[in-house]
Amino acid sequence: MKVIEKGIIRDAVFDLCIKASTSLSPDVLDYYRKLKKNNDLSSELINLFLQNSQEADEEKRPVCQDTGVVCVFAEVGSKIFLSETDIKEEIDEGVRLAKERGFLRDSMLSDYFSENKAKRSSHPAEVYTEIVKGENISLTLLLKGGGSENSGRINMFLPQAEKEEIYDFVEKTVSERGINACPPLIIGIGTGGTTSRASFLSLIALTRDIGQRNRDSDIADMETDWLNRINALGIGPGGFGGFPTAIELFIETSPRHISTFPVSVSFQCCAARKAKTLI
Amino acid sequence: MNRLTFPLDDPQDLKRLSCGEKVLIDGKILAMRDSTLTLLTSVFPAEELKNILKPGSAVFLSSVSSKENITTVGPTSTYRMEEKLVSLIPLGIRALIGKGSVSVNFLAALTQNDCVYLGFPGGLSALLSKNVQKAEILKFSHLGSEALWELHVSGMPFFVFSDLSGNYFFR
Numbered sequence: 001m002k003v004i005e006k007g008i009i010r011d012a013v014f015d016l017c018i019k020a021s022t023s024l025s026p027d028v029l030d031y032y033r034k035l036k037k038n039n040d041l042s043s044e045l046i047n048l049f050l051q052n053s054q055e056a057d058e059e060k061r062p063v064c065q066d067t068g069v070v071c072v073f074a075e076v077g078s079k080i081f082l083s084e085t086d087i088k089e090e091i092d093e094g095v096r097l098a099k100e101r102g103f104l105r106d107s108m109l110s111d112y113f114s115e116n117k118a119k120r121s122s123h124p125a126e127v128y129t130e131i132v133k134g135e136n137i138s139l140t141l142l143l144k145g146g147g148s149e150n151s152g153r154i155n156m157f158l159p160q161a162e163k164e165e166i167y168d169f170v171e172k173t174v175s176e177r178g179i180n181a182c183p184p185l186i187i188g189i190g191t192g193g194t195t196s197r198a199s200f201l202s203l204i205a206l207t208r209d210i211g212q213r214n215r216d217s218d219i220a221d222m223e224t225d226w227l228n229r230i231n232a233l234g235i236g237p238g239g240f241g242g243f244p245t246a247i248e249l250f251i252e253t254s255p256r257h258i259s260t261f262p263v264s265v266s267f268q269c270c271a272a273r274k275a276k277t278l279i
Numbered sequence: 280m281n282r283l284t285f286p287l288d289d290p291q292d293l294k295r296l297s298c299g300e301k302v303l304i305d306g307k308i309l310a311m312r313d314s315t316l317t318l319l320t321s322v323f324p325a326e327e328l329k330n331i332l333k334p335g336s337a338v339f340l341s342s343v344s345s346k347e348n349i350t351t352v353g354p355t356s357t358y359r360m361e362e363k364l365v366s367l368i369p370l371g372i373r374a375l376i377g378k379g380s381v382s383v384n385f386l387a388a389l390t391q392n393d394c395v396y397l398g399f400p401g402g403l404s405a406l407l408s409k410n411v412q413k414a415e416i417l418k419f420s421h422l423g424s425e426a427l428w429e430l431h432v433s434g435m436p437f438f439v440f441s442d443l444s445g446n447y448f449f450r
Contacts, residue, residue, distance in 0.1 A: 102346030238400030271402030
């Protein structure tokens with residue numbers, strides 16, 4: 001049994017918010033650094049993304065003004081004893097403190113239908129908690145901006161749908177909405193039993209590190225193939241044309257009902273911000 | 280590289296801008312976005328809106344967060360606000376600054392009103408915000424980062440997404 005005292009999760013989330021807000025994710029930085037640079041607009045923009053992240057990190061200011069919906073994926077070990085700790089409250093408090101210090105924007109409205117009267121803050125975070133074996137808490141934080149979120153889509157396919165039909169849906173979504181999702185994109189695809197499961201999987205797919213393929217080799221091959229085909233669209237960084245349109249494409253599947261086939265597409269933008277920690 | 284100061288003294292200066300090229304912006308520009316536009320267009324009649332916008336103005340579709348001398352701005356997606364902007368543009372806006380693609384009808388409205396569309400890719404706030412010298416709220420402080428802000432900017436870089444001849448970058 002490991003006891004987690006009050007305040008530990010709050011402080012961890014506060015640190016994760018600062019880390020995620022003020023720098024691109026290390027795997028994404030590494031990808032941008034290794035890209036072959038030419039004397040064209042795509043390369044100029046990739047260099048700007050790198051320079052922007054460096055300035056943000058050095059000056060402790062946000063990489064992007066839209067610090068998004070703060071999504072937190074918490075895996076809590078079964079040997080953890082939380083005592084007086086309320087995970088949701090602590091995460092929100094960590095997010096609130098990060099906003100107080102100027103690292104997050106007041107992007108969240110308390111009231112759906114009255115923007116004028118609504119309270120504005122950076123919280124509540126969207127928290128997804130899962131109990132797993134072990135004696136640690138793993139926290140993964142994703143900052144999910146509005147532009148990429150508005151470009152996502154979900155579709156119900158007939159159960160006999162072929163892979164190519166699914167790909168066509170993904171490509172159409174990228175072609176029609178990709179520019180406004182701030183490319184180069186990370187594309188998350190989720191299939192589910194229910195629409196909720198499919199959309200959750202398309203979101204959690206975005207927490208994978210660049211190059212981390214699906215454990216199923218057939219799905220892994222699909223990821224590589226679809227990523228190459230999306231890049232052949234040539235939408236390019238900022239929608240300015242060229243390469244890359246997407247830096248990754250991740251597919252997460254779950255068993256489905258015999259009569260349904262929901263597929264969800266979520267995007268992460270060029271300002272791909274995520275941070276992880278283990279308590 | 281072209282460099283323009285807003286509000287523009289002479290709107291003819293916009294003729295120098297060609298689609299796809301870079302331009303640097305100086306002077307005072309207005310920052311607004313979704314909720315600001317909803318309130319502006321519902322609270323004020325056209326005559327008062329003209330006074331707020333001033334002739335030759337630049338409108339930056341951006342939130343503004345200001346904390347401990349660090350101001351953060353950055354373009355947001357223009358397409359979301361097309362409907363409300365169509366009524367505002369004829370009241371004095373000569374440069375609309377945002378992000379991403381817009382509809383054919385909206386492009387036509389820009390060209391008819393001699394307004395250029397400037398923009399920058401998203402995700403580059405740290406660089407762009409360094410060109411903000413001062414930020415102050417003009418109206419609707421309760422909207423926080425969505426309030427109507429005036430920004431004093433120096434050498435803020437943008438790309439020309441559509442010029443006065445109607446040439447369009449994302450076509």
